[in-house]
Amino acid sequence: MTFMTQLFGAPRITIEDAKNLSDNAPEIIVYAAPIMFLFVLIEFYFSWRQRRGLYNKIETYTSVLVGIGNVIIAFIIKFGLFLLVIAVYNLLPWRMYINWWMLIPCYILLDFCSYWSHRVSHTQRFWWATHVVHHSAEDYNLTVSFRLSWVQHIKIVFFLPVAVCGFHPIVFFVANQIAVLFQFWVHTEYIKKLPRVIEFLFATPSNHRVHHGSQDKYIDKNFGATFIIWDRVFSTYQAEEEQVEYGLTTKLQQKGNPIYVNFHEFIDIWKDLKKAKCMREGLFFVFASPGRVARYKEKNEKKANASLVESRSDRSINSPETHGACLLEQKEWGRGLQNKRH
Template identity: 60%
Template sequence: MPFSLFGADKISLESINSVEKSIPNIILWAVPVMLFFTVIEMVVAYYQEHDFYDKKETIGSVLVGLGNLVVSAAIKLALLYLCVWIYNALPWRMEFQWWTLIPCYIIYDFFSYWAHRVSHEQRFWWATHVVHHSGEHYNLTVSYRLSWIQHIKIIFFLPVAFMGFHPIIFFVTNQIAVLFQFWVHTEYIRRMPSWVEYIFATPSNHRVHHGSQEQYIDKNYGATFIFWDRIFGTFEPEVEPVIYGITTNIPNKANPLFINFHEVADMINDVKQARGFRKKMFYMFGSPVAIAEEKKRLEVKETAEEQVTV
């Protein structure tokens, strides 16, 4: 029988439930393992008297993670319908072959790099990602801090779906990509062999990404592969100790609602107060760094004007 990759049969929408059941729920299976290693890290850090965990931040991370699982489960079927609809519309539908997971994963990671980068460079998308950076301590629970509204970034991954990968392959790829990022959120793995550090987003590479120092901000976006950063000029090695968090850290560290939506609320407030369409668009889609500098400049100006008035 001749080998054939493209031209697979369409997936009947009536059989969507059976397709959903065919997708292994890898993340749900992995939760006990993740909790196991998190507890080990927490206990070891406690006995070694390392300041890797904060009680309120840990509570916030766990609650955010649980909420994300609920949101993901709630919209899974809708996303599957979207993927199947796209798949059926394509004349180059790929047959279901497990080996296609490899090219799908590499391509998916390429788009993940750009989705991640845009999430740092434009405030609208930053509001869907800041959740992950709001922790001031670096530990395995940080991997739980995934925004409840991050799924709108599916738009960045539609090109992968339009390449014709089978929906099951697409969903499995997504889950593996998410799980890969669990182990990189730790202080206990320092440096790995140079070839690993060169290719993959290791704990050392990803610690840089969570740094709030000027040389670390907006660096090392790679989710699985760090060579994207080397190619596109956003790589930065870990040199000096990383100071975690965001430039203006949040006060309510255990409140999952505040953790998820504080930036959305601030953005809406800034857009309302801004004068003119151009300024409003700046506060919505401008660089978070540029917006922070602009707000600081305005604060200094207002303070100076008040002093002159007095």
């Protein structure tokens, strides 16, 4: 057999095989969960011992509940997502066999797609609504990595180009799990800047802290999940310079409500759509960047307030009291003229 025939030409996957593959697929995140929990406890202990205040009760409670909800949803829809990737795989004439060394190119391509998925999630409001929950935390600790949207799985559409490359679905999902695990350790303040070559290539805690910053210079920067090199190539890189201020530019009203934290942006979009004057404005509210929408709404609010003040002023001028006062003033002015003439 040639190298190409060993690589490509895998048979299609039947429904029965899909069920077996799904049941027997490596659950890397499940195995890693106890270790992740242990590191959370260690970080919490040092934060408490050193009085750094990295773990706010409400913030931590919300992050954990959001994470639990996300795990439940992922468990429910796991087989459906697996079938979607299998359906794409079965349509391809260049289906690959399971070769574990293919994890490397698959992982790199997934990370490239992750960069663009992440970037779009910051530049289009609809996708921002599926991501804003992750940025809503005002503390920065390992539990923030659990704070992922309950509807984030629709972003699989950004990763289908990787599936179209013909990677076996098992390779695809294992690479994705490794990518998710990598993003756990970058959510900490305890790891400072690493050696320059690592900071240059990878999304380190320092690089990712910048991404969570609410200062102007930090907003919409450092989208890379594993490799920060994408940000350097596409001009979205920003080094950590000043102390990062975490959270959203507009603070949440119900920080301890995981349902509100997950869906508040969708609720705001719906409210804006109901006020939209035309389809174009409605599409703007859904797909423009969050910053542009905020500035547009602020501008309209100022116009509305100015119109209200002007309207009240007009009503005041034309009111009976004002009209009577004007008539009285005119009479007094007329009498003054008559006195001057005499």
